[in-house]
Amino acid sequence: MIAGLAAQFRAHPVATVLELGSVVVCLLLFVGTLALLSSGPPTGRGGPWLILVGIGAAFVVFWTALVPLYERLVYP
Numbered sequence: 001m002i003a004g005l006a007a008q009f010r011a012h013p014v015a016t017v018l019e020l021g022s023v024v025v026c027l028l029l030f031v032g033t034l035a036l037l038s039s040g041p042p043t044g045r046g047g048p049w050l051i052l053v054g055i056g057a058a059f060v061v062f063w064t065a066l067v068p069l070y071e072r073l074v075y076p
Contacts, residue, residue, distance in 0.1 A: 018067075025059050 009016040032052050036042075042049045 022059075022063070025055070029056055029059070 005016070005020075029052065032055075036048055036052060
């Protein structure tokens, strides 16, 4: 498995970093959601919940807007 990732990284370093980074972000969002759910509903401003939602929104915008735009500009 690690040899396969190393080979993929040598062939496509940017794509591999983006994909592995996406897996890490997804795992952190999942763990963060579970941690916040276990602490109860948000009270007051709900700062930690807003941070979690902001990170999730930035992640979605990155993959749905910025990556396709990059692909169009680099590979016309």
